[in-house]
Amino acid sequence: MASLPTAQRGQGYGLPLGSTERSDAWWFIPLLQALGLLVLVGYANYAAFLGADHYRYIEGGRDYLSPFYSPYVHPGWLPGWLSPALLVLIFPLGFRATCYYYRKAYYRSFFADPLACAVGEARKGYRGETAFPFILQNLHRYFLYAALIILIFLWWDVLRAFTFAGRFGLGIGSLAILASTATLTLYTFSCHSLRHIVGGSLDCFSCAVAGGPRRRTWALVSALNEHHMGWAWGSLFAVCFADLYVRLCSMGIWHDLRLF
Numbered sequence: 001m002a003s004l005p006t007a008q009r010g011q012g013y014g015l016p017l018g019s020t021e022r023s024d025a026w027w028f029i030p031l032l033q034a035l036g037l038l039v040l041v042g043y044a045n046y047a048a049f050l051g052a053d054h055y056r057y058i059e060g061g062r063d064y065l066s067p068f069y070s071p072y073v074h075p076g077w078l079p080g081w082l083s084p085a086l087l088v089l090i091f092p093l094g095f096r097a098t099c100y101y102y103r104k105a106y107y108r109s110f111f112a113d114p115l116a117c118a119v120g121e122a123r124k125g126y127r128g129e130t131a132f133p134f135i136l137q138n139l140h141r142y143f144l145y146a147a148l149i150i151l152i153f154l155w156w157d158v159l160r161a162f163t164f165a166g167r168f169g170l171g172i173g174s175l176a177i178l179a180s181t182a183t184l185t186l187y188t189f190s191c192h193s194l195r196h197i198v199g200g201s202l203d204c205f206s207c208a209v210a211g212g213p214r215r216r217t218w219a220l221v222s223a224l225n226e227h228h229m230g231w232a233w234g235s236l237f238a239v240c241f242a243d244l245y246v247r248l249c250s251m252g253i254w255h256d257l258r259l260f
Contacts, residue, residue, distance in 0.1 A: 016120045017112060017115075017120050017121060017122050018115065018119065018120055019119070019120035020116075020118055020119040020120065021118070022116075022118055022119065026115070026116040026117075026119055027115070027116070029116070030108045030109045030115055030116060031109070033105045033106075033108070033109045034109035034110060036233065037105065037106060037109065037110075040236050040237060040240050041236075043240050043243075043244070044068065044236075044239070044240060044243075047066065047068050047085070047240075047243045047244075047247070048068055048083055048085040048086060048089050049083055049086070050083075051083075051243075051247060052083040052084065052085065054246075054247045054250035054251050055068065055069045055085070055243070055246065055247065055250070056069070056072075056246065056250060057173065057246050057249040057250040057256070059249075059256075060164065060165075060256075060258070061163075061164035061165030061166075061167075061169065062161075062164055062169070062171060062173065062256060063160050063161070063163075064161055064173045064174075064177060064245075064246045064249065064256075065157050065160070065161075065177075065246070066242065066243040066246045066247065067154060067157070067177065067180045067181065067184070067239050067242050067243060068085050068089060068239070068243050069084060069085045069088070070088070070150070070153050070154055070157050071088060071150065071153035072084070073087045073088055088150070091143060091146035091147060091150060092143075092146075092147055092150060094139065094143040094146075095140070095143035095144060095146070095147040095188075096232075096236075098136070098137045098138075098139060098140035098143055099140065099191070099232065100140075100192045100228075101228055101229050101232050102232060103137065140193055141193045141197075144188070144191055144193050144194060147188050148188060151181070151184065151185055151188060154180075154181040154184060154185075155181055155185075157177060157181065158174075158177055158178050158181050161173060161174040161177040161178070162174050162178075164258075168260070169258065169260060170258070170259045170260035171256045171257060171258045171259060172245070172256055172257045172259070173245055173246060173249060173256045176238075176241060176242040176245045176246075177242050177246075179238045179241075179242070180235070180238040180239045180241070180242035182238075183231060183234045183235035183238045183239075184235045184238070184239065186224060186227075186231045186234075186235070187228070187231035187232055187234070187235040189221060189224055190221065190224035190225045190226075190227065190228040190231050191225075191228070192225065192228070194221055195218065195221045195222055195225050198214060198217045198218050198221055199214045199215060199217065199218025199221075200218065202214070202218075205218075
């Protein structure tokens with residue numbers, strides 16, 4: 001590729017789409033993110049819209065509920081063609097769609113805005129997230145509040161998944177649901193907005209009310225926040241796997257192995 005003008009070297013903004021002096025495989029991560037989102041989000045949409053017949057597995061004292069359908073809401077007025085998952089998924093979906101990490105991932109992978117650091121992008125002007133629909137990203141904190149409430153129901157589902165006919169039991173499905181809820185909890189509690197709420201807005205912990213506990217809480221959330229990307233992908237995979245496992249058991253394709 002022809003050398004770029006000196007004034008433009010090391011830059012990406014304002015250059016033709018894909019123009020860069022980088023010699024590494026800068027395109028690999030955006031491509032990998034796009035494939036991951038297409039597969040996992042595609043499966044999540046299938047489970048929510050088309051897979052409403054096998055989201056719960058009840059057999060041998062077991063009661064496994066797909067995390068996509070928790071909390072379980074199925075009012076009598078709900079039409080048979082409408083999946084009950086759509087009544088609750090709007091909140092975790094909104095939380096992920098407005099997540100700071102996921103914005104970076106899908107902006108780069110699908111909007112090429114930007115493709116990567118020091119790579120030319122399609123947009124010629126920068127407006128931030130001030131125009132519709134991107135201004136809705138500001139709702140992230142409110143989706144966080146809803147996600148925290150939903151975690152309560154998910155942990156109740158974990159307790160139920162470890163209870164077989166009123167007694168403690170352990171199956172592969174129990175572990176799948178535990179992994180789903182645990183990674184979702186780590187993803188939620190590593191949220192940038194939560195970090196700001198618990199202490200990121202303070203300039204002086206010792207000057208604030210309950211400054212010591214807030215500082216320790218902020219430090220814990222900050223430690224989790226360092227791995228927010230990993231929790232984001234791990235939780236998305238774990239949720240899809242838990243739903244798939246419950247679905248296969250419910251369809252009779254797979255029999256849940258009881259370990260205890």
